[in-house]
Amino acid sequence: MQTIKVGNMSVKTGEKASGYVEVKDTEIELPVTIICGDKEGKTIFISGGVHNAEYVGIQTAIEIANEISPSKLTGNLIILPLMNRTGFEHRTMSMVYEDGKNLNREFPGNQQGTVADKICYTVVTEFQKNADYYIDLHCGDGYEDLTPYVYCVGAAAPEVVKKARAMAEVVNVPYLVQSPCGTGGSYNYAGSCGIPSILIERGCLGIWSKEEVELGKEDVRNVLRYLGVLEGDVSKRTYNPTDVGTVIYKNAGHTGCWYPTKRSGDTFKKGEILGYIKDYFGNVLEICVAEMDGILLYQVSSLSIIKGGSMVAYGENPNQK
Ligand SMILES: [Zn+2]
Structure with a gap:
């Protein structure tokens, strides 16, 4: 029997639960869904809303959390659809509402800092600590025009980079970027800690559509299928990302x-x-x-x-x- 613990939530093999995880010493509670497969295996962390106007990623994470059941999984999913919750609720574009910081520059954060630092610290110590692999869902920001592409970690151990590249290669986008950063971004830091991690960029301009979310969900499902966590084979894609x-x-x-x-x-x-x-x-x-x-x-x-x-x-x- 496997048990996944995030904050006060504790979910066992074959169970699915949603709830909130508090960011200590703040008023913030982060929404999380944990899905533990009927069969035991690796744990995948999926996040959205590091930047709160990146709606395709947020909605993709919400729908993935709703649609996948434990019976389809060999392993576990921890889904955090909205990392910058107060930013979302005050429509601050990408900044944390309380301190104006960009979460994607502050990892690994710390418990003694401002609200953004505490959110990063919570994500590292409660979410990333459980993860064998990590998928972070982004878009262009509300003021950015963007063509879909995928990042994989580069500042990590060679076997971590290799695994992350292989995850990125099943994402249905034309371009791949191997990031040289080991801190700052959530997925960058996770990579430097030994977790093969990718960041998918799809959507932009503070809008979202069903079509983009469908593509986003199929990207996530294909990475999960590739990792052997979700049942079924990786589906046919339009693009093979080129570095x-x-x-x-x-x-x-x-x-x-x-x-x-x-x-x-x-x-x-x-x-x-x-x-x-x-x-x-x-x-x-x-x-x-x-x-x-x-x-x-x-x-x-x-x-x-x-x-x-x-x-x-x-x-x-x-x-x-
Ligand atoms: Zn972003």
Whole structure:
């Protein structure tokens, strides 16, 4: 008999339960569903809402939690659909409501810090501690245009990276990025602790659709099937993700108005202009120029752009290699 414990919840082989796990010394209770398979096996942690306007990932996690029953599993699922709950409930875009921090920069967190640090600490010590594998569901933020792609951890032991890459390869998206980071992001930190971890980017602009959620759920189910946790074979996909190699994350050098010239998913040559930042009179403050041939993974879509915040992110175009 296997028992999975998260906070005050305790769920045994063959059981499914939903409830809340408190973030100590805060008013926050995180929603969680634990599904323990009829057959014992590995435990997969699935999270959404690290960024609270990333609705496709959140709704995907909610529906996966509702739809999978213990009879279909060899192993266990721990599903946290909404990590930044107060942000969601105050519609703060991606920041934690109480302290304005971005959870994805704060892992592993600590119990003595601000609310965001405490949420990260709780996720590490209550959720990640149970996990053999980890799937984190993201999208472009409410102000970001994004083409679907998948990250796997790179700053981890070679066998962890290999396993994470194999998980990422069954996700139905055109591009794969191996992250060099070992802290900051929830999945990055999990990877550095030995948990093969991936992050799926699907959806953007603070909207969601049934179609995107269906695709998101099939991504999750396929990773679970690949890991032998969910019954059935990995289904046919449209895409096999191609590694885009180096990714350039270019932050804005000025606050002002943003005028992009491309759309996410577009490819371009080194030296092409990707967008302009102008002041409130239309004077150009900054020109964003491609530093290599690339594929645009995401970019700011709002007219508003903020100095030091994201502007564009692009990888090497694998089709031009
Ligand atoms: Zn995100």
